[in-house]
Amino acid sequence: MSRKGAAARASAARVVDGVRSNGRSLDAALGSVDTDDEAFVRMLAYGTLRMHFRLEDRRRQLLDRPIRSRDSVIAALIDVGLFQLSDTRVPDHAAIAETVEAAKRLGKPRLAGLVNAVLRRAQRETSAPDSLEARFNHPTWIVERLQSDWPDDWQQILAANDARAPMWLRINTRQTTLDSYKAMLDEAGYENQRHAALPQALRLAAPVPVSRLPGFANGLVSVQDGGAQIAAPWCLGGGAARMLDACAAPGGKSAHLKELADPDDALICIDVDERRAGVIRETFDRLQLEATIAVADASETKGWWDGRPFDAILLDAPCSASGVIRRHPDIKLLRRATDIAALARVQATLLGSLWQTLKPGGRLLYVTCSVFKDENERVVDAFLDATPDATENDLLQNNNIRDVMRRQARGYQVLPGTDGMDGFYFACLEKAT
Ligand SMILES: C[S@@+](CC[C@H](N)C(=O)[O-])C[C@H]1O[C@@H](n2cnc3c(N)ncnc32)[C@H](O)[C@@H]1O
Incomplete structure (x- = not known):
């Protein structure tokens, strides 16, 4: 068990709780976190919030009693743990051990046993979603509005909302051309593709930190959705x-x-x-x-x-x-x-x-x-x-x-x-x- 791993889970739980209990935006909540493992904390916080309605329902099914509102950060931590078990490749034993340890870092050592019990139970048992919100993993008002506005497409929209978005680039054609920039990306080993309708766009197969994009600091390229x-x-x-x-x-x-x-x-x-x-x-x-x-x-x-x-x-x-x-x-x-x-x-x-x-x-x-x-x-x-x-x-x-x-x-x-x-x-x- 690494101290770093537990710290990352504790940070992710704080971020998730900041959004859920204090109404902070995810970007603002992430901005105030001090961590040496930013990418992992981001992945956990984004993923847990992305799957919020499903995870919350699962947690409620697994707990005998609801968690008190003053321990809301532990509810967030359990969801971070459930997210790791259901949606990531983190090995179960590491996900559970580090998440349980994180309860202590959050100043709630007495709830570490509860976190452990819930996550172990989640490992053993499967369950079906209880509510419409859990089934579609969206608040009811959004589901209903989409059903009304997009009767043929609402399920596809809900699914797209829960998928991870690709990284798109926009080439600054004042400074370079799409072909030249594409060649730079190819040479750097960053797989990418053009879009027939978007003459300045390249879509990356996998995200790349902007600092590694050729010429980013000099303005050759920007990150912008297609x-x-x-x-x-x-x-x-x-x-x-x-x-x-x-x-x-x-x-x-x-x-x-x-x-x-x-x-x-x-x-x-x-x-x-x-x-x-x-x-x-x-x-x-x-x-x-x-x-x-x-x-x-x-x-x-x-x-x-x-x-x-x-x-x-x-x-x-x-x-x-x-x-x-x-x-x-x-x-x-x-x-x-x-x-x-x-x-x-x-x-x-x-x-x-x-x-x-x-x-x-x-x-x-x-x-x-x-x-x-x-x-x-x-x-x-x-x-x-x-x-x-x-x-x-x-x-x-x-x-x-x-x-x-x-x-x-x-x-x-x-x-x-x-x-x-x-x-x-x-x-x-x-x-x-
Ligand atoms: C959708 S964002 C714009 C994104 C931006 N066009 C881009 O592509 O990077 C909407 C922006 O409108 C601004 N905004 C909201 N009400 C405004 C107002 N009455 N006058 C000027 N800006 C406003 C917000 O601060 C926000 O930055």
């Missing part, structure tokens, strides 16, 4: 000299816009979150790109707009992130059904305000990483009904893109898992001249 790479070329499709990215942080799509646009074209990036806006600056510095970056509420145009209209606007709106659950499994625990109507109101307000800043003949690309129709086609539909000078342009950039898109009453949806992509919604809106 679905996210659909936005920038579409937004630029109408031609653009003056562009706005209204909800820009951390800057992935903004940087893509700037990499593809004419070097003289101006880009203004806005985000309401000061800390996140700082990340845009770091990204642009690394990629050697220029943009004006401002911290502002995009819907309060008086506060930041100089009155000069934009040729193209990207509105990557705040949303439930229900299309990226596979990358952020904490969403299943932190989001509430009641959030959706509130988000739809924010999305409609942003759309209405930003439309005033668009040039006649200009285009606004509305994007979310949600699969819920209330945040997508219904927002766009209501906007089009209320805005006489707005029409949808439903032309896609190429036929290969069409293959990954689902046409909606308004706009297009990429469902999570399609060709290994995250779930995204897009609607291209044009202003009458």
Whole structure:
């Protein structure tokens, strides 16, 4: 038994408990963990939260009495143990011994025996899920909403949400070409493939730490999901000299816009979150790109707009992130059904305000990483009904893109898992001249 192994399980339990009991985001909870085994703690915390509803149900079946709320970190530790037994290649004896030892590191030595008994029982006994939540491993409200919005696809979406997402790269074509970068990856032994619809994308067969990616520090490449790479070329499709990215942080799509646009074209990036806006600056510095970056509420145009209209606007709106659950499994625990109507109101307000800043003949690309129709086609539909000078342009950039898109009453949806992509919604809106 290694001290390091027990420490990693204890850290993972703290992270899981931080999300479940204190409502912290997974990224924030992981950020405050001090560990020498970061990758392993991440794997345990992500995996345990990804399988939360199934593991919680199993734990309840295995325990004679529920764990007291003041010992919630032990409930999290048991789930970390169950996750190792059911979903990883960690040998059972090591998973159990290190997890039991972790109870002592968490300051709960008297519960170590309980952890041991539960994990040993889990090893011996199998059981079927007790509830709908456990069966589908999602909260009921998400299952029901998906059943209603996607009657033919909801099970496929649930399965994609619980799968591990691949790592995608976006090549900075201001500095290199896809072919040259692909050759560098091949030479470094990192298996990768192109996507017919995404001219700057390479998908890695297995994740690689960014520090090992050739030329990462010098801006040759960025990490960005394939679905996210659909936005920038579409937004630029109408031609653009003056562009706005209204909800820009951390800057992935903004940087893509700037990499593809004419070097003289101006880009203004806005985000309401000061800390996140700082990340845009770091990204642009690394990629050697220029943009004006401002911290502002995009819907309060008086506060930041100089009155000069934009040729193209990207509105990557705040949303439930229900299309990226596979990358952020904490969403299943932190989001509430009641959030959706509130988000739809924010999305409609942003759309209405930003439309005033668009040039006649200009285009606004509305994007979310949600699969819920209330945040997508219904927002766009209501906007089009209320805005006489707005029409949808439903032309896609190429036929290969069409293959990954689902046409909606308004706009297009990429469902999570399609060709290994995250779930995204897009609607291209044009202003009458
Ligand atoms: C989906 S994320 C954007 C991701 C980004 N476009 C990218 O590709 O890297 C949405 C962003 O909207 C920002 N946001 C939310 N409400 C806003 C508002 N009223 N004005 C400006 N930004 C806002 C959030 O801080 C968040 O960074």
